[in-house]
Amino acid sequence: MALKHSKQREMIKAFLMERKDHPTADVVYMNVRQKYPNISLGTVYRNLTLLSELGEITRLRVGDGVDHFDADTSPHYHFVCTECGQVIDLEMESIEKITDIAGAGFDGRIAGHVTYFYGTCGNCTKPN
Amino acid sequence: MALKHSKQREMIKAFLMERKDHPTADVVYMNVRQKYPNISLGTVYRNLTLLSELGEITRLRVGDGVDHFDADTSPHYHFVCTECGQVIDLEMESIEKITDIAGAGFDGRIAGHVTYFYGTCGNCTKPN
């Protein structure tokens, strides 16, 4: 279980940190491969899973069938454009209280929530 | 594109309506097959997809890797138990306003949101 350093993991994490969008495993693979041609898709998946288990990155399941990854683990929300598929960070007031609202009268323990907003992004909304 | 009646579709819809949980395609298949042994998994998938496109049912992507289906299309929220995997309806005050909160200052159009709450359900929370 003792973690050992690996060039591959380092590059995957670094790549994720320099991106403001939320790349999929395949995009990570394609990009890291330019600098490190020998890396395999399996290694990318293994490291993305490991990093998210360590809490260093977040796995985003926005409902488009593909997992997205985010190196920004601070609490924030995402918007998914139904037109172009883009996943964008939202700058918005906290809505943490919805967990309490949901918990009122619920027979169980609510630990948290997952929310994403959808619609058309700035670009796709513009007239053409 | 003109829709034609089919016994299979009718039974799938009926089955979904009599369930308060949120069955997966496979569960629908297993159950409908008891009354209609010849039905195929492909047909179940095709009809679930068709019905959800028609807006007669809702496809739930709660992040467990399997799609769940709900015949109740009225706006409501779901809770997913991280212990037993169960998906339950939540009776709670509307949180529709979070769409407005998210839209404030956002350059684009927000059409809606998807939220699910997670934690441990009543049964799984109980001491044992």
Next chain:
DNA sequence: TTCCTTGCAAATCGTTTGCATAATG
């Protein structure tokens, strides 16, 4: 008769995993 729907099986897609080898501590 038209053409929507089905059953079946093969195909797809994203992701995971087994295994022998390479790299790390």
Next chain:
DNA sequence: CATTATGCAAACGATTTGCAAGGAA
């Protein structure tokens, strides 16, 4: 040296799809 990590390819599970045959309008 003891272990973790890798590359590769095969395996997986959920869902989709092509096609010839069946059923509804």
